[in-house]
Structure formats: structure tokens, C-alpha cells
Amino acid sequence: MIQLSEVSKTFPVRQKTGRLRRGRTLVTAVDKIGFEVSPGEFVGYLGPNGAGKSTTIKMLTGILSPSSGRVRVAGLDPSRRRTELALRLGVVFGQRTTLWWDLPLRDSFALIRHLYKVDQRRFAARLAELTELLDLGPFLGTPVRQLSLGQRMRGDLTAALLHSPALLVLDEPTIGLDVVSKATVREFLARINAEEGTTVLLTTHDLGDIERLCRRVMVIDHGRVAFDGTLDELRATAPADRTLIVDLAGDGVLAGLPDGVRLVRREGPRSWLAVPPDVSAASVVADVARACDVADIALREPDIEDVVTRLYRGSPAPA
Amino acid sequence: MVSTWLLLARTWTRAALQYPATLAMLSAGVVISTSLDLLTIVIVFLHVPRFGGFEPAGVMYLYGGAHIAFALSNVLIGSADRLGEHIRTGNFDTMLIRPVHPLVQLATEDFSPRKVARLVPSCLVLGWGISRLDLSPGDLLLTALMIVNGTVLFCALWVLAAAAQFVLLDAAQATHVITWGGEFTVQYPMSLYAREFLYAVTFVVPLAFVNWQPSLYVLGVPDPLGLPGFVRFLGPVATALLCLVAAAAWRTGLRHYRSTGS
DSSP, X not given: OEEEEEEEEEEEEEEEOSSSOEEEEEEEEEEEEEEEEOTTOEEEEEOOTTSSHHHHHHHXXXXXXXXEEEEEEXXXXXXXXXXXXXXXXEEEETTSOSSOTTSBHHHHHHHHHXXXXXXHHHHHHHHHHHHHHHTOGGGTTSBGGGSOHHHHHXXXXXXXXXXXXXXXXXXXXXXXXXXXXXXXXXXXXXXXXXXXXXXXXEEOSOHHHHHHHOSEEEEEETTEEEEEEOHHHHHHHSOOOEEEEEEESTTOOOOXXXXXXXXXXXXXXXXXXXXXXXXXXXXXXXXXXXHSOEEEEEEEOOOHHHHHHHHHHTOOOOO | OHHHHHHHHHHHHHHHTTSHXXXXXXXXXXXXXXXXXXXXXXXXXXXXXXXXXXXXXXXXXXXHHHHHHHHHHHHHHGGGGGHHHHHHHXXXXXXXTSSSOHHHHXXXXXXXXXXXXXXXXXXXXXXXXXXXXXXXXXXXXXXXXXXXXXXXXXXXXXXXXXXXHHHOTTTHHHHTTTTHHHHHHHTSOGGGSOHHHHHIIIIISOGGGTTHHHHHHHHTOOOTTOOOGGGGGOHHHHHHHXXXXXXXXXXXXXXXXXXXXX
């Protein structure tokens, strides 16, 4: 479905170097990356801001032309055959809508039907199906500008899928959504992928999205693919510290820290401890509770950002 | 492409009609503001019998033809002028992922029927001019062709102006020089201008072919530059060349499009 080999994208950036003089430097956003995605896969595409995620997605969808290398999506060169590719591609940007601001959802969908040349009967059936899955019924007649973020996202998803694309590309689709909306969106995406065999490429900063949906995770950093595998493999590659939050009773002093456990931060009676992956959290809790007077204790699992951050730095968890 | 244009334009018109009072006032505003230049010409004629060597009917013929061509091009593709803004907001990315030529989407984005209102005063002026001139059926046909050619020529200028905004994001105002400035230039008899400027608008930015050159033939006036007679009919050639330049500029711009961070 997607093939990239040796793909790079560089941007010239102008900078002021003197009073009037301006220098031009080349910034490499994507540096010779290569990967393949087979039909039916659900792939999570991770990376910090500025790692080249959006640039990759824009090259896959034909918005940007690569500076070098070969990109093929559904067998087409995206930047040269963008219009043709658009018919087989659904794209959702979490940060902005692809719908028409002043039109009711229903009219936006009708317009999309024309633009994508979807047959009227198939369109009606598809819209009915998506309306039910995403519960769009109550706000089909509302102009997009009056929709809540969650409603708008569901509308955007519908718009991207009305023409039954083979590939769905999602750029942070759950950003800013509440828990219920997130769950709806995730359940829907899993279903589309499982039942219709739609290939999905998802970028996100949300661990939940990845854990719930992606069988395969790719991490990009500094324009290169830093990891490509399953989520468990990712955790194993770059194990991260868990955080133990200890509230001491009274004016107690924290003591009894086992080897390897570091005190990261301290604020009044509360302390944050970094527990490396090879140390049992239970034994740390026991040791601390034995040594001092503890009021409360909480353990926080590393989130994907920590794991990923560790991976970027290329260093194992500090001992 | 045409059906898509019509569909998108109709959709935006429907959106605009949600606020009928606003639309009516904006349309009235457009009619009034476009009529102000006309008022200047009328005032000039209150003091002198001829303007740039032309009598009132000839001047109105030039003015009407120029404004109709510009207004039509503005209806068709004038919104492309807002490319820089769409790039900044990221809206242009959305246009690129739809299976429709981005120029068609740009041209119809936020389409408002008030642009059509510009045609009203210009059509009245041209009609008045023609009624005062003694034109043969051949001349009338040539007038129609002149307007079609002028419209296409202005469309090419809109595309050029849009293409420039791929590089100069904030250049919408600067690119107005060739679009709105072009309209301003061609509405008066070009005999008013300096020779150097006349050469420039004939051979560099071929604005003279919007209405000036063909009108010289229709009105039977000699060319102040003394260019040979066949030049009066070179409009389509100039337009075709300009279209090629505009298409090349657009393609180059699109290839170097860098999107915005998101």
C-alpha cells in the first residue's frame, strides 16, 4: 500500500545573518527514510514535534514533493498523480477540518460525494452506515462552525471515508478530544480496519491510541526511522523509568532508597522517585515504607512519550 | 472541471444567501465603488470634449469592455488571489488532498454572488457606448471576442498573481499591481500614457490586448505607437503566451510548495 525508499525532504531556510545579509541553510526534515506498509495494516507513526512526521504524511498524500527518493502510495507517485490518488485516499487532520465551515454537515457530505464522484445509491448507503457508527444523526443539519470538537472530528472521519478509500491517513485525530469521544473514534477506527480491511496510518502523541489500535509502531526522530516493530518490542528496546510518588507524613525525611532509585524532585512532603525497569516497584515501596512514615504512595507507568524520548536519546535507562 | 466549478460556486452562493441583507449591502457597495472611476471620467468630460483623443462614446466603450472582462475574470478565478492566506491557515493542504484541481477550489472558495454585481455598471456603460457608436455586426462580434479574450487574459494574470504567493506569502497586496492595477490601467484610453509605459503594457504584461488594440480597430483610431495593423488582432496570441507563462509559474510554485508546520 505504501512504499518509501531513500526518501528525503529538505527545506531551504532563510535567516538573517547581518544587518541586510541573509543566509540560506538547508534543513533536512526527512533523511533517507524507507519503509513499507502492507494492505490492511494499522500502523502508528510516532515522533516528537519536528521529527518529520507531518512532512512524511504530506509526501504520502502528495501535498509535498520529496527532494529525493521514491514514494509510492497505492502504486502511484503521490506528488505527480495527486488527484488520482485522492480518490483512493482518506485524510484527517486533527488540527483542522476538511469540511466547509459554513455548510451543514449534510451539505458538506453531498459536496464530497460530487467531488469524489460517488454513485448516489452507494453514497446513501455509506452515509447511513457511517451515521449510525459515529452517531451523527443529531447534528447532520448543523453548520460545521457550530459543532463541538468531538462532533466535528466524527464529521471529518465520515468525510474521509465516504468514498471508501483503501488507505486512511490520520494526523493526530484524537487531539483535544474528551475520553468518551476518544473511545468512540478509536472503536470506529478499529472496526473500519478490521471489517473493511482499510489500511490505516496514524500519527499521535496519545499512548492510548497506540495501545488500543496499532499492531505496528514506527518511531521517527531527526528525520530517520528510529524504530519499527510492535509496541511490546518498543518498550523492550527502550525501557523507561516508572515514577513513584511518595507523600511523607509530618516532617519525616525520605530514607531507605534502594540502589538504582533516584530522587528526581521534591516539593514539601512530596517526593518523586525514578524507578528503573530492572528494579521491582514493590520492593521499593516496601523499603521506603519501612524506613519512614509514609502518608500516601502512587506508582505511575511510563507513558509512550517517556519510552520514545528514551529511544531518541539512544541511551538505556540511567541506573 | 466546469461542472465542479459550478457546483462549488453554487454551494458557496447558498452559504452566502444565509445572510441576504449582508449580501445585498455588499453588492450595493461593489456597484458604488466600481462606479467611482466612472464618475471621474464624467467629470473630465464636463470640462473637455475629448479625453485622450476620444469622444465620450469611445471612452465608455473602452471603459465598459475593460471592466466587463475584469469582472468576469474576477468571478471566475479572482479568489485565487487569496492563496497566501490559504497557505498560512493550512487550508491549502486540504485543497491538495481533494480530487479536484486546486485552482478550481481556490477560485470558488468563499465565492460570493456580489462579485457578479460588478458586471452591472460595466455592462450599462458598454451598452451606452455602443448605442452612441455606429458599429457594424462585424464590429459587435469583434467586441464580444475582445471581451472573451480579455477575460482569459485577466484570468492568466490572476493565476500569475496567485503563483507569486507560493514564494511571497504576504504578497497579496503586491500582486494586486498586476490584477487590480491591470484593471485600472486598461479602463482609460492608453493614449494618455507615456510611450515607454505603452511599450511595457504591450510587450511585457500584454494589457494592451485586453481592449486597447482591438478597440483601436473598432473605433478606427490610429495606434499612437504606430504598430502595424495586424497587431490589433494579436490578442489571442498574447493571451495564449501569457497563459503558458502563468501555467508554468503555477506548476513551479506548486512543486516548491512547502506547506506549514502543524
